[in-house]
Amino acid sequence: MSSHRKYPSHSRQVRSAPDSSMPPPTLSQFEHVSRYWDNEHQCFAARLLPGEYYVTTAQEMIATVLGSCVSACIRDTRIGVGGMNHFMLPLDASQGTSAWGEAASAATRYGNVAMERLINDILKLGGRRENLEIKLAGGGRVLAAMSTDVGARNIDFVRQYVRDEGFKVTGEDLGDIFPRKVVYFPDTGKIRVKRFSAATDRSLEDRERKYLSELDSKPIGGDVELF
Amino acid sequence: MARMIMTVDDSTSMRQMVKATLQSAGYGVVEAADGQEALDYARENAVDLVITDVNMPHMDGITLVSELRALPTYRLTPLLLLTTESSMEKKMEGKKAGATGWIVKPFNPTQLLATLARVL
Numbered sequence: 437m438s439s440h441r442k443y444p445s446h447s448r449q450v451r452s453a454p455d456s457s458m459p460p461p462t463l464s465q466f467e468h469v470s471r472y473w474d475n476e477h478q479c480f481a482a483r484l485l486p487g488e489y490y491v492t493t494a495q496e497m498i499a500t501v502l503g504s505c506v507s508a509c510i511r512d513t514r515i516g517v518g519g520m521n522h523f524m525l526p527l528d529a530s531q532g533t534s535a536w537g538e539a540a541s542a543a544t545r546y547g548n549v550a551m552e553r554l555i556n557d558i559l560k561l562g563g564r565r566e567n568l569e570i571k572l573a574g575g576g577r578v579l580a581a582m583s584t585d586v587g588a589r590n591i592d593f594v595r596q597y598v599r600d601e602g603f604k605v606t607g608e609d610l611g612d613i614f615p616r617k618v619v620y621f622p623d624t625g626k627i628r629v630k631r632f633s634a635a636t637d638r639s640l641e642d643r644e645r646k647y648l649s650e651l652d653s654k655p656i657g658g659d660v661e662l663f
Numbered sequence: 664m665a666r667m668i669m670t671v672d673d674s675t676s677m678r679q680m681v682k683a684t685l686q687s688a689g690y691g692v693v694e695a696a697d698g699q700e701a702l703d704y705a706r707e708n709a710v711d712l713v714i715t716d717v718n719m720p721h722m723d724g725i726t727l728v729s730e731l732r733a734l735p736t737y738r739l740t741p742l743l744l745l746t747t748e749s750s751m752e753k754k755m756e757g758k759k760a761g762a763t764g765w766i767v768k769p770f771n772p773t774q775l776l777a778t779l780a781r782v783l
Contacts (some may be wrong), residue, residue: 457755474772477692495768540680540681540683540772542769544676545680545768545770546769548674548676548677548769549747549768549769549770552677552747552768555674556701556718556747559718559720560718562721565673565720570687572694581758583716596676597676600675600679600721601674601675601676602678623774655771656769656771657769657770657771657774658749658761658767658768658769658770658771659749659752659765659767660765660766660774660775660778660781661764661765661766662763662764662778662781663758663762663763663764663765
C-alpha cells in the first residue's frame with residue numbers, strides 16, 4: 437500500500453492541537469473510543485483497541501496497532517463515510533466446532549459480526565453496499581509460540597468473508613511476521629501501514645494474548661428474548 | 664414434510680451460517696436478501712417461520728414483520744429478528760410490529776435451534 441499523507445507535517449515544527457480546537461463530534465455508540473491529537477498528521481484521531489470498531493462522518497483519522505489481529509478499513513466512496521474494525525477470531529477449542537462445522541463455527545460467527553457491525557453503521561449513515569471500498573491489514577505471525585498461526589486464520593477468514601459478500605478489496609497488507617501500525621482516513625480512503633520489527637513490542641503480544649483468552653473464556657452468542 | 668424456514672439477511676455469509684445450522688437440524692430453508700424479496704416470496708408461498716435481520720436495503724426487518732403480520736396467512740407465524748442491534752428502543756419497535764422474539768448476533772446455534780423448537 438502506498439504511504440500517502442493527507443495532512444503533511446510541516447518540517448520539524450511540532451504543533452499541538454489549537455486550544456480552541458475540539459475533536460469532531462463522535463457518534464454516540466463510539467464515545468468510549470479514545471481520541472487524541474496526532475501531531476504527525478496534524479489531525480484528530482481515534483485509537484482502536486482489539487475488539488473495538490469506529491465509524492466517522494468527519495475528517496478524522498483512525499489508528500491502530502495490529503499484531504496477529506486484522507483490521508478492515510471500509511468506506512462508502514460516494515459519501516466519504518467509513519470506519520475501521522480491529523479483531524481476531526476466537527480459537528474454537530472450547531466452543532464445540534465439530535457440531536457445526538466451519539460454516540457456523542464460533543470463530544466464523546464472531547468474525548462475521550465484527551465485520552457486520554462496521555458495515556451496518558456505514559449503511560445506516562447513508563452508505564450503500566455497492567459503493568463500499570475495502571482495505572485490509574494485519575494478520576502477522578506475531579504470536580510465535582502458539583501452535584496455531586492465529587494471524588493466518590484471521591486472514592483466511594477476512595478474505596473468505598469479503599469474497600462471499602461480493603466486496604471489492606482495493607488494497608491489502610496482510611501476513612508475514614510483522615506487527616503493523618495502520619492509520620486510515622475514511623473521508624478520502626487513504627491508508628498508511630507501517631511495519632515494525634517483529635520483536636520490539638512485547639506489550640502488543642501480551643495485549644493480543646489477553647484478548648484471545650477473553651474471547652475463549654466466554655461463549656460466542658448474543659441474548660435471546662421472546663416477546 | 665420438513666418445516667420450511669425463511670432466512671432474510673443482506674449478508675450472504677450470515678444467510679449461509681443460518682442455513683447450515685437449520686439444515687443440520689432437518690429444516691428446509693429458503694433465503695431472501697432483503698425485506699422486499701422476503702415479502703414477495705411470502706405473498707405467494709407459505710413458510711413455517713421467518714428469521715430476519717433488521718438493517719437491510721429496500722425494506723428493513725421491522726417493516727417486513729409488520730407487512731407479514733398484515734397478511735392473513737402470516738398472522739400466527741413465528742417471526743424472529745436476528746440482528747446486531749441490542750438497544751431497548753429497537754427491540755420495542757420489533758415487539759410493536761408483531762415480532763415473536765429478538766436474537767442478538769452472533770447467534771449461538773444450539774440456542775437458536777432451541778428457540779425455534781419453542782416457538783414452532
